[in-house]
Amino acid sequence: MEVPILKQGEFLIAMFQAALSDADLENLRRGLLQQVVKFRSRGVIVDVTAMDVMDSFASRTLREIAHMIRLRGAETVIVGIQPEVAFAMVQLGLTLEGVSTALDLEEGLAYLIEKSKMTD
């Protein structure tokens, strides 16, 4: 399944779809990192609005993505977690600890811009 990765200035936006299999998530992880390197992006927004379920594997993948991207000196912010998905996640104990989150694309961008100003 192809996941669109858009470039917004010095940031990348990845729109995760619903029904992503483990293999899809693995490919995404690698693909995203490649793009960060290629474009020397300063930040990545992962938009999970379309994901109707976030289980332990998805949660772990998101944390790994954030970790790897930070190793390249860039920030990651996860946006668009739906209220019911967030509720289900915390029941499973998945809190995405250590990963920045924001409500939506707009908030995510504002966060990244703020963050890059601080590191300028």
Added chain:
Amino acid sequence: MAKRETSTKDSGTRNNAAAELVMSEAPSELLRELVAHLRQNRTQLREEWVGRISETRLLTAMTKEEIFAEATSVYDSYVEALETETFEALQAYARNLSERIIPRGVETHEVVGIVLLLRDVLARSLFAKYQADFNKLNRILDAYEPAANRIANTVAVGFVQERERVIRQQQEAIRELSTPVLQVRERLLILPIIGVIDPQRARQLTEQLLRGIRTNRAKVVVIDITGVAAMDVTVANHLVQTVEASRLLGATVIVTGLSPEIAQTLVTIGVDLGKMNTVGDLQGGIEQAERLLGYKVMAVAEPR
């Protein structure tokens, strides 16, 4: 039910009696025969039934016209259930009917009452028709009774289930009303919790808050539990989950009004209070929230 002189209806007795009875018709044939009779006499039986309903003062919440309209549908569904010997359609009809009459204030005993009245009216009609042939009457009633009783059961259960569903809905609505999520400033929500919280209410609060964060695009939430006397471990855990889930939606939570007892409960379940954003009282919490949101409090210069 019409009185008859029969012994018990178990199959053992029936087998013994088989030598005496002439089993000329199969049970389904009998059913067809009695269904035909009930259809033929539909108008008059239905009238008789509606008459009995008013006599016994049932369905007083409905007008005569409404009763007549519903009576027609019930009668037809009843006979159809007898004929097809399937009850899914009847179940669906019962739920549908209940949905309509519950808001009118119709109660369980009325619904059970009118179905039993119909059962009796029809049984008497069968009795009147077949009374000359005692054996035939027995066989007809043997075919009718179990089906009629199952119908009464299906309708009653359908009504009760619908009633319970309505009551649950109403309780949920009341719970929601009693705990509003307030938008006080832009991007700031306040959730004052008062009274006793059981796990169900806690779950509802969390749902409401998360939806509120999304709708109001809140960045800070102040949950005030000054009005909460005590919290068991389950509910305390819900509070922690609410804080964590709010963060996933990009909102920071400040908990105010934490009593020493509740603080102790949280520590017991392994919460690091140092990590949780807590402030003594609601006012302090709102000020903290405003600071987080970047609001500055400025002294207003007096005009000269």
Added chain:
Amino acid sequence: MPLGEIRVAINSDQDIVSARQEGRALATKLGFSGVDATFIATAISELARNILAYAGKGEIVLRAIHGSGDGILVVASDAGPGIRDIPQALRDGFSTSGSLGLGLPGVRRLMDEFEIKSRPGHGTTVSVKKWTR
């Protein structure tokens, strides 16, 4: 209307997605709220994931059930190595930790009823139920 049984064979990671999609569809049909349907789908995802991770293959069965209201039954079974220490697997650390192991306490929290049968060498069967409120 009786809905019968839905069986999803779990052999690959794609099957995890299928199982939870079937679960959500059935839950929605039974009248579960959006939140509950998401809880059910998430629980199914975790159970299917366990099957793949620990047994390599297994099956998820979904069924509509009736009590005082409607509900859903999910049975996740495999012929894998089984769980040696069930109480340990169910130990509920409310404080969030990084490693989740089997995630069974979480699945139990998401659903209303939870039952597990497992013996080393004899596979595992987890049955969970949720009722419409």
